[in-house]
Amino acid sequence: MAAAWETDVLVVGAGPVGLLLAGDLRAGGARVTVVERLAGPMTESRASTLHARTMELLDERSVLDRLGALPDGGPGHFGGIRLDLSEADPDHRFAGQWKCPQTTLESVLASRAEALGVQVHRETRLTGLVQHGDRVVTEVTGPNGATGRVTAGWVAGCDGERSTVRELAGFPFPGEDATREMLRADVLGITIPDRRFERLPAGLATAFRWPDGSTRVMVHLYGATPQARAGNPGFDEVVAAWAKVTGEDIGAGTPVWLNAFDNTSRQAGGYRQGRVLLAGDAAHRQMPVGGQALNLGLQDAAELSGPLLDRLRGGPHSVLDRYDARRRPVGARTLTNIQAQTLLLLGGPEIEGVREIFAELMGFGAVRAHLARMISGIGPAGPAATS
Structure with missing residues (x-):
């Protein structure tokens, strides 16, 4: 690792969210550097479900071609009550949900980023961050304690629920602590x-x-x-x-x-502070019900790359405000539905009456379609409604 270098965008975190963002930015001509504290890719498939909107985004980037045929994930659920996600839009080409281990997706996204010329520095931790009017100066510590300085036009925190970027940049992270x-x-x-x-x-x-x-x-x-x-x-x-x-x-x-x-539920008060932006679990922490955490993060990354490239090409600072304006309401809505699902899933005998009424309501097609669109990210109940 060099003692000091410059880049257009420093992406912190080489999970699926950071790798998708880095690949998009490099494909758009930006200089991108990724730092990741882990020595190698994760070996556990924490998540394994992809929803319709995420499948669209991966298809647009030819990532689905690299993944090959993915198995149908079968029906979904809302709080443990069966919900066929294809009811979001039965005619959608990716109706329903699809199974793909997170390890496989991460590997393919890493290969895509590497082929595009993205440099990933592993065993490298972000230890300092100072914003200036035209740049962000960061300190990093690499293998064997070697230190370095990265000067970036922009920093994207994709480093998970215990985000160092979020902490160093001083993002407020209000919400509720876990009870279950x-x-x-x-x-x-x-x-x-x-x-x-x-x-x-x-x-x-x-x-x-x-x-x-x-x-x-x-x-x-x-x-x-x-x-x-x-x-x-x-x-x-x-x-x-x-x-x-x-x-x-x-x-x-x-x-x-x-x-x-x-069931910790927290969301950053804003997804941008000056030249620092958050995506994925760095921006919101939630119970990973039905794969929504991974899908929400990937959709954050896909939304962020366009405005960031526009700004790098000379667009006004305000172009980045649209990222926060579009994605933060979607994150808030998702956290709300996850809180409802957590109650239905993990509540004890005292919530059986609520589950019974909710199951009755899900007997109506309009209710099922609404909930399926919310989870799948398509149609009027999904992100498009607030985009």
Whole structure:
């Protein structure tokens, strides 16, 4: 890593959101540098669902050609209540939802960015950021503690829910802390029944088999509050929760991934401060229900690239205001629907009446279409309604 260099845009974070944005900017002629604190791509497929609007965006960039044929993801849900997302627009070429492991998508987006000439500096952390009238000067620390300075016209924070960019630039991040959490794990060597948001007396359980033979389990104990942990939950914690909810013992299995996610709900007060912009989980933190977190982030990146390129080509500063004006209302709307789904999913016996009424309402086609459009990102209930 050079001691100092200049770039048009510094993208912080080499996940799917940062890589999509970097590829778009480089395809538009911008000099782009990406820094990523991890040494290599993530090996866990945290998300695996792509929605109709995201499929459109990937198709426009020829990314779908690289991904190949994706399997149909089957019906979706709203708060664990079955919802066929194709009802958003049955004639849409990408009606419904599609399955693509996040690891696969990230790999393809990385290859696209690399082929376009994007440089990705791994094991490199952003440690300082100072805005000036015509540039942003950042400090980075690379492998073995080597330090460097990157001077950029613009900085895009795509570095996740604990964003260093957001913190260093001083973005307000109001919202609500977590009150509920769900444990999840990918486990080898177990054979248990498939479950889809099965509500049992003690909690909620989901289980399904991945193509590699591992089983994804997700479990929530009604009334349990998020635990303070230094990292991911231990397998013994997942085993105990699964046994309490289902009565099954999965302790003989081998965990290959462990994770916990909660219903924290926060959104940046603005997606732009001067020459610093946020996209993806850096701009909003939410429970990843139905793949909406990944899709929302990818759509942020796709929306940001156009205004940023316009500004780099000499457009007025105000051209970037349209990014915040278009995407922040969409983010707020998504966080609201996720909060509603979280209640329906993780609420205990006390919310059964709410679930019953909601299920009755979903018996109406207009209601299903409205909710499906909201999640899919197409039609009058999706981002287009606020764009």
